[in-house]
Amino acid sequence: MPASFYTRTLTRGNFPMLRDAHLQFEPSDDIVGIDLGFTNSRLAIMEAKVPTLLETESGQAIPSFVAIDDEKSILVGEAAKDHALAYPANGLFAIKTLLGRRFDDPQIQELKTKVPYKIIEGSQGEAWVEACSKKYSPTRILAYILEKLKELAESYCMRSISKAVIAVPVYFSIDQKKQIKRAGEIAGLNVLEIIDEPSAATLSCKNKDTGTFAVFSLGGGTFNITIVEISNGVLEVKAMEYDTSLGGDDFDLVLVKYLVEGIKITHSVDISGNRMAMWRLKDAAEKAKLELSSSDQTSIDVPYLSMEGDTVPIHAKSEFSRSEFEELARPLFWKIRELCLKCLDAADVSVDEVIMVGGMTKVPRIQKIVEEIFKKSPCMMQQPEAAVAIGALLQGFVVEDQWKWKKSDKFVPLSLGIESLGGVFTKVVDRGSEIPAMASRNVATSCDYYDGVCIRIFQGEHIKASMNRHLGDLKLTGLPYAPAGAIYIKLVFHVPSNGVLTVLAKTKDKALEWSTELKDIDEIGEDGVKMMANAAILQRRNVEESLIMHIRSRVEFSIEGIDKLLYTRRKEIPPGPLADYEGKLAELKKKMHIGNLLSLKSLLAEAAWLEEDLIRYRPRQLECMDSDDELYVD
Incomplete structure (x- = not known):
């Protein structure tokens, strides 16, 4: 690695000691890295120049859970999770799914059927939550979690914590990132940067200064596979695939569904409408899943779930082998496999190493899938759950100019193109292209003797242009009268660092030119939210x-x-x-x-x-x- 970049030396576990070889500085004590996860959140701090994950009484993971009790007191983390066992409707989780989405979004409507709390429509049509008769925005709930993390860090370090870099999913829009930043500010943090999770994970790994890496991230609520290339200190995203509805929780629900069906057969009672019983089963299923990562057999025993009639109590008791769990979760494993193959095909590069991120990567079947697809053993960190928080911390020092690591993690989230004959979406700039991006395409007129053409510009992955986000139109006027196909026009798409798309059109002889500046390609509106929410579905074109x-x-x-x-x-x-x-x-x-x-x-x-x-x-x-x-x- 060139001398202008920081040197990383392994001194503790799998995490590097950071030291600038020339400046010999003392890193700031008030910077933290935060992995604001779907299920759990983690915070990294610097101790004696060693990135370290915050330890609490209950471990390194703080549940991304908020509960409101009858006195309107706010509970966060383990306390909130425990409270929700008795009062499920007042326990708020999976809040990141609501962020920046409208209430009528299909994904929000689906989530309503899965969670015990109320999801309501905000004053602007956005998705909010309600607990104990009080309404909350997703931003405010996330701020409660960040406040708790800050409080725990200050208590542990016995010093003030004021600066943070927060890691978010790679597919988050600019609007969603702004809301995360706002949540941090409400929590009393100066958010130095919002970094995407794959970049953070790569930064946290030792000896990853040059090469092509697949970052396999499977957390509690989402799955993401990103292929990045690092060269001369620059990190470039080559391809990515993700599913916002696939995570560890879905594997838990596979076991829950199996148990519910078993109770229905044995006792002729359907407990799926019993919120407390379902929450207790979910908690037991999560623990069983974790046990199956390290052992071949586990058992679930949840007494007094419900009653059969007025007198007979219903207990959930079952034993599972790892192979039985893998069979039940086969469709989920298959989804992961398909997304990995698609990402590898899109990147069209040879991967040097696979970096595993997230607690679910400890599942043996997941590791086997990765090995089968990428033809190499995955790089298993001692703490795969810690990678993102550690990387976010390191990026904090980059932002503060204490290390000179250059990062290029801005890229086009969804393909940009035009509507062509038959309503087909023709791509000009591919999804995953590094920003700033520029690409061109030659098109021909499709109608006879017209002096004007309207080029409709879209953003998305669907083969039908109308199913994608309409960014705007470029109207070409003053064209010479000619038969269809006689006039060729060169279209140039340019996306600068500010994300605002400019489209230039010119005739082959350059006699005529037109241009238009369109909206921010990451600007979030109703159509944009729906498209982002269903991006994973749109990618899997029929x-x-x-x-x-x-x-x-x-x-x-x-x-x-x-x-x-x-x-x-x-x-x-x-x-x-x-x-x-x-x-x-x-x-x-x-x-x-x-x-x-x-x-x-x-x-x-x-x-x-x-x-x-x-x-x-x-x-x-x-x-x-x-x-x-x-x-x-x-």
Whole structure:
């Protein structure tokens, strides 16, 4: 690593001692790194120049849990979790899922069915929560968690803590990051930077100064696989895939569902509507899952969950083997596998090492999947849960200019492109491109003799342009009158460091130029929120749907050609054959919107045959014995 960057020397566990070889400085005591997790949060501090995870009485993980009791007192962490066992409706968790989302977001509506507390609509249509008849924004709830972390750190260190770098999921929008920063400020912290989790995890690892790394992060609520390249102190994101609805909690719920079904069969009682019983089962399932990471067998024993009739108590008692758990969770493992393969394919690079982040990475089956896909044993840190908080701490010293680590972790969150023939989304700037980004594409006019064209610009991953976020339009006026395809236009997309997209269009001879400045590609609005919430779904494009749209656009293009040909040859074709051609063309137009792939392929063949027949059509002149008139027959 060049001398201008900091040197890392392993001195304690898997974490480096940091020292600038030239400055010989003492690092600030008031900087902390925070991993604000979905299920648990962690805080890293610097002790004797060694990054260290904060230890509390209950361990290094502080549950990302807030509860409000009857006296409106705020409980955070383990105390909140314990309170929620008795009063589930007053226990607030998975709050990061609500951040920056609207109440009518499909993901929020799905979450409402999974959590015991009330999710309500805020005054601006955003998702809020309610507990003990009081309404709270997600930002305020997260601020309570950050306040608790700050309080614990100050108590442990016996000094004031004022500065923090907070790590967030890689897919968080600028608006969501602003809300996290606001939560930090409410908690009394000067938030130096919001860093994405993969970058933080990479910073925390020793001997990761050069190379290509896959950061595999599986936490309590989300899964993310990011491939990064580090060269000359610059970290570049090559590709990423994530699922905001896949995490450790989903593995817990697999066991819970199994237990609920067992009780239903044994006792003919459905306890799924009993909030307290479900919460107790969830707690037991989480512990069983953790035990199966290190042992082949575990048991669940939760007494007095409910009553069968008025007198018979219902107990949940079951034994699980690791193989049984893996079988129950097979669909979840499969999702993880598919996302890893997709990310590897998108990056199109050879991965040197896989960095494992998050408590769920201790699950043996997860490690095996990683080894099968990346063809190498994963790099298992002694504390995979600590990587993000440690990396956030290190970035705090970078921001304070105490180490010279350059980081380029800004990238295009979703692809940028235009709507082309048939409503297809044609990409210009690929998702994951490093910002600043610039890319171009040549397009041709698709209509005859028009002096203007409207180019519709979108952001997203769906093959249908209309399913993506509409950023704006670029109207090209003053075009010379010409047939379709005769005018070629070069489109240039430019995304500078401020994230505001500029689109430039110019004709091939550069005689005409147009440009427009569009909204921030990370600016969050209703459509943006929905798209970000469902990004993982949008990424998994349906192959058949893609083919359907592609073939339909070819059919549409062919029909336009037949229409033009029929118009130019109208005077040459007698009324009878002309009516026949027009009838066949009308039938093609009527069938053009069918959604069956085989039918569309057949329609394309029909259109091609009709076009060829029309091109080859030649009327024949016959001599008639009784008349001098000319008779044309087909």
